[in-house]
Amino acid sequence: MARPKPLSGFPEFLPDERIVEQTVLDTLRETFELHGFGNIETRAVEPLAQLSRKGEITKEVYVVRRLHADEADQDELGLHFDLTVPLARWVLEHSGALQFPFRRYQIQKVWRGERPQEGRYREFTQADIDIIGRGELAAHHDVEVPLVMLEALERLHERIGLPPVLMHVNNRKLSEGFYRGLGVTDTPGVLQIVDKYDRIGAQATAQLLVDELGLDAGVAERCVELATIRSDDTGFVDRVRALGVADELLDEGLAELVTLLEEANRRVPGRLCADLSIARGMDYYTGCVYETELVGFESMGSISSGGRYDSLASDGRNSHPGVGISLGVTRLLGPLLARGQFVVSRPVPTCVLVAVDSEETRDRALDVAAVLRVRGIPTEVAPRADKYGKQIRYADRRGIPFVWFGPRVGEIKDIRSGDQQPADAADWTPEEVDLHPRVLPAE
Amino acid sequence: MARPKPLSGFPEFLPDERIVEQTVLDTLRETFELHGFGNIETRAVEPLAQLSRKGEITKEVYVVRRLHADEADQDELGLHFDLTVPLARWVLEHSGALQFPFRRYQIQKVWRGERPQEGRYREFTQADIDIIGRGELAAHHDVEVPLVMLEALERLHERIGLPPVLMHVNNRKLSEGFYRGLGVTDTPGVLQIVDKYDRIGAQATAQLLVDELGLDAGVAERCVELATIRSDDTGFVDRVRALGVADELLDEGLAELVTLLEEANRRVPGRLCADLSIARGMDYYTGCVYETELVGFESMGSISSGGRYDSLASDGRNSHPGVGISLGVTRLLGPLLARGQFVVSRPVPTCVLVAVDSEETRDRALDVAAVLRVRGIPTEVAPRADKYGKQIRYADRRGIPFVWFGPRVGEIKDIRSGDQQPADAADWTPEEVDLHPRVLPAE
Structure with missing residues (x-):
């Protein structure tokens, strides 16, 4: 078999890169569970019919079929392209067994048949948190959800040197109320065009509003002025007011956004700003919307997005409003790993290699290893009874920091410093930093 | 949308069942990493051509294709049906970046288009460990790999009451050497028929050997006699010798199996037996072969199987021998969960619910929660400022054991006992058993 080639769009990590990913996933899990x-x-x-409901995405779905499917087995299935559509289905299927508000996180691979490019993959891991209500869901959850994700990202910043983030937030009520207050009826149409503001700029956005929606030039200009407003405190309120538009929905949106900004500045100062250009393409958002940039890597686009939706799903009797945010784990890590942003202290879990004198005494080495493992120290036994120098080189090539010589009461060598000391495997303990592989920011 | 129906063969766990699965996966990871x-x-x-190499499995593969694939994009892809075929490809692709022997574990979903039935799924999670050499791989790894899996299963037995296991082992060299010593040339043919011994019994097996392979009745009988040998110590050697067959390969196989039995009896006594009926269908095994039954649940079939293969993959210059074993996680848990084998102390991670006096003091409750979380205590804040009784019932319905009242220096109530005490969120700590959900065997 010739050396196989990678499949474009299906990234795979080497063991040291996977350690970075595991560290990220463990930190996400820890944070999400701390918040219940x-x-x-x-x-x-999912059934293909379920996946095709959103027109735009249909073309990116992967269809799945048994190679030798017979006529009777024509279930049309597709791989899920996000974790929201499956959640909606799952909540309806199991609603009788759930307590609402239902808080769940979900970390899984998703698949999209997109054209592969940096940060765009055909298979990638997403990490989602959502809070789902039944009938109603209090607005304070719209504040809670983005702050949980920011706390997780902040922990990653502190632990492994993930670049800091800046979350940009807006509120659909604010934008739609503002447009309505200007007498615009096609508010979704305005949102769709304003969503392009970041890429095409103010002038082109205003022109599109006039050309495509038939807005007065003055109205179009004010829609664009709203989109230019950005502040890291509640200063945005005065700037919106200064545009002289009055509307109840606008007031509601402003109030919700103020609460979010205030709470964010208490909990994770400097990581969240009001950015009234944020629209989000999806039409199911009905309140707060979130996008997140990695500072210094803005060209990667949003790494974590979400918002409030008034109806995730409905079974006719009950509607399920929700609020959620999703982190694109592969999308975040792929480019950072490719740029060598992280260093891993070693690519294997092993902390100690137990040297073997001869194949006849391998059992003694296995005993030493078992004693170390009982106390949680990852240990392997040398695969060959080579000369000690060769066994040390074996450890060195793998980044294993310690080599054990002799029986349980024997000697331990730190092969980085060359220091060798008598030790008893029943109580010898490595420094905490050496116990497991560690991820550090590259200098 | 009407209530969706489950898809047959695609099991999904409820949150409490998922906690059981997470506990199992965490324990596997811990054990595998302890062993390096x-x-x-x-x-x-994987490319479909790669997946179809093994004739028998072809029909069970799921083909994957973009819904709107154009002519130029006719990559034929299929979902992997195990983790061994992908490993072989991955090792060849990355061999330049790896150190051999390469030790890896892999825990992922796999897909097979099988007819769904209990314990047979179309989507399920497997956990595999393998040690892969380059050119050569010492025989002691054939002893190591099954013992690592047995250690993980033993830990699960102790921690969550997984029923004990019994691993049945044989050695291809032993069987093939024995058949060869009898003058049989089609040794793979004999293995394939002997593989049915467990299901069809001694007489039918002997008959098949005569009818299908043209063996003498006496030879067939001795092949079957070999398959009847089973012992939990090295006693099997004398019983094989008593059959009076001499062959070098047989001697090699006997010696390897003796080493495995002796080591297993030292490390995990009572969990492994020699069972010379074990053949394994796959033709790539060349040494030790392993199958594992759950004691009391033998009808579920083998939950963990594997063996030694002399060539996992080859790039022409280097061949990669290996030894591995796979645990069918979903296959193991599905039937046990359905039988109510486990109890989970609560279906949510939350340890403390902070009560809210009024929406005006929600911030104070958020502060208390933040103080508790800093010390690793999973905490959520009550979603509504209802009467305390209602907030306690909210906690109770979710199985949350504690409710916090008042500010940081406030009171904590254990809602199971009703006991309420003054406490400071900066130093109050729950009992270790209450910190996280726990999995226990059902009585």
Whole structure:
């Protein structure tokens, strides 16, 4: 078999890169569970009809079919392209067994048949948190959800040197109320065009509003002026007011955004700003919307997005409003790993290699290893009874920091410093930093 | 949308069941890493040509295709049906970046288009460990790998009351050497028929050997006699010798199996037996083979199987021998969960619910929660400022054991006992058993 080639769009990590990813996933899980989010996983496939509901995405779906499917087995299935559509289905399927508001996190691979490019993958891992109500869901959850994600990202910033983030937030009520107050009726149409503001600029946005929606030039200009407003405190309120538009929905949106800004500045100062250009393409958002940039890596686009939706799903009797945010784990890590942003202290879990004198005494080495493992010290036994120098080189090539010589009461060598000391495997303990592989920011 | 129906063969766990699964996966990871196995994940898809190499499995593969694939984009891809075929491809692709022997574990979903039935799924999670050499791989790894899996299963037995296991082992060299010593040339043919011994019994097996392979009745009988040998110590050697067959390969196989039995009896006594009926269908095994039954649940079949293969993959210059074993996580848990084998102390991670006096003092409750979380205590804040009784019932319905009242220096109530005490969130700590959800065997 010739050396296989990678499949474009299907990234795979080497063991040291996977350690970075595991560290990220462990930190997300820890943070989400600290906030009372429970985990679920949903199956990888959904009925195709379910996946095609959102027109735009249909073309990116992967269809799945048994190679030798017979006529009677024509279930049309597709791989899920996000974790929101499966959640909606899952909540309806199991609503009788759930308590609402239901708090869940979900970390799984998703698949999209997109054209592969940096940060765009065909298979990638997403990490989502959502809070789902039944009938109603209090507005304070719209403040809670983005702050949980920011806390997780902040922990990653502190632990492994993930670049800091800046979350940009807006509120659909604010934008739609403002447009309505200007007498515009096609508010979704305005949102769709304003969503392009970041890429095409103020002038082109105003022109599109006039050309495509038939807005007066003055109205179009004020829609664009709203989109230019950005502040890291509640100063945005005065700037919106200064535009002289009055509307109840606008007031509601302003109040919700103020609460979010104030709370964010208490909990994770400097990581969240009001940015009234944020629209989000999806039409199901009805309140707060969130996008998140990695500072210094803005060209990567949003790494974590979400918002409030008034109806995730409905079974006719009950509607399920919700608020959620999703982190694109692969999308975040792929470019950073490719740029060598992180250093891993070693690519293997092993902390100690137990040297073997001869194949006849391998059992003694296995005993030493067992004693170390009982106390949680990852240990392997040398695969060959080579000369000690060769066994040390074996450890060195793998980044294993310690080599054990002799029986349980024997000697331990730190092969980085060359220091060798008598030790008893029943009580010898490495420094905490050497116990497991560690992820550090590259200098 | 009407209530969706489950898809047959695609099991999904409720939050409390998922906690059982997470506990199992955490324990596997802990054990594998203690033994120096590093983690990798491979993409879900492989080129279809790669997946179809093994005739028998072809029909069970799921083909994956973009819904709107154009002519130029006719990559034929399929979902992987195990983690061994992807590992072989991955090792060849990255061999330049790896150190051999390479130790890896891999925990991922796999897909098979099988007819769904209990314990047979179309989507399920497997956990595999393998040690891969380059050119050569010492025989002691054939002893190591099954013992690592047994250690993980033993830990699960102790921690969550997983029923004990019994691993049945044989050695291909032993069987093939024995058949060869009898003058049989089609030794793979004999293995394939002997593989049915457990299901069809001694007489039918002997008959098949005569009818299908043209063996003498006496030879067939001795092949079957070999398959009847089973012992939990090295006693099997004398019983094989008593059959009076002499062959070098047989001697080699006997010696390897003796080493495995002796080591297993030292490390995990009572969990492994020699069972010379074990053949394993796959033709790539060349040494030790392993199958594992759950005691009391033998009808579930083998939950963990594997063996030694002399060539996992080859790039022409280097061949990669290996030894591995796979645990069918979903296959193990599905039937046990359905039988109510486990109890989970609560279905949510939350340890403390902070009560809210009024929406005006929600901030104070958020502060208390933040102080508790800093010390690793999973905490959520009550979603509504209802009467205290209602907030306690909210906690109770979720199984949250504690409710906090008042500010940081406030009161904590254990709602199970009704006991309420003054407490400071900066130093109050729950009992270790209450900090996280726990999995216990059902009585």
